Amino acid sequence: MEDDRKETDLMYSIGLRVKEDGTIVDVKYQGPAQKAGVAPAVKLIAVNGRQFNPTVLREAVAKTATDSKPLELLVKNGEFYATHRVEYRGGEKYPHLVRDAGTQDLLSEIIAPKVMK
Numbered sequence: 001m002e003d004d005r006k007e008t009d010l011m012y013s014i015g016l017r018v019k020e021d022g023t024i025v026d027v028k029y030q031g032p033a034q035k036a037g038v039a040p041a042v043k044l045i046a047v048n049g050r051q052f053n054p055t056v057l058r059e060a061v062a063k064t065a066t067d068s069k070p071l072e073l074l075v076k077n078g079e080f081y082a083t084h085r086v087e088y089r090g091g092e093k094y095p096h097l098v099r100d101a102g103t104q105d106l107l108s109e110i111i112a113p114k115v116m117k
Helices: 054-063 106-111
Strands: 007-010 016-019 024-027 043-047 071-077 080-086
Touching: 007 054, 043 054
Parallel strands: none
Antiparallel strands: 007 016, 016 024, 043 071, 071 080
8 A cells, every 4th residue: 555655654653654755644643753743744854864765764763663762853844944853662563463362263264265055
């Protein structure tokens, strides 16, 4: 989906969705980026002093798993520039299914091959 939309989706980690050109499409309410003052519709120019591109952003977020320094995002809003320090630890995060051993395994039943009569 990210390739089709030409976006980087980091909503489950720093709370941002960013287009390839740096335009911030969405900011998660009460997420780390919003708490740092980042808003939608601004343009991300640099990440930790490096010119923005999706790879630089992903590498910086991945590094938060081992580095305690906040992410520094330089954004442009019209003719104004601002640096936002995003306090986040934990690297990239994405939603995934986790089996709850205490409940019936309905997913395996649903995807099991059906016997035709």
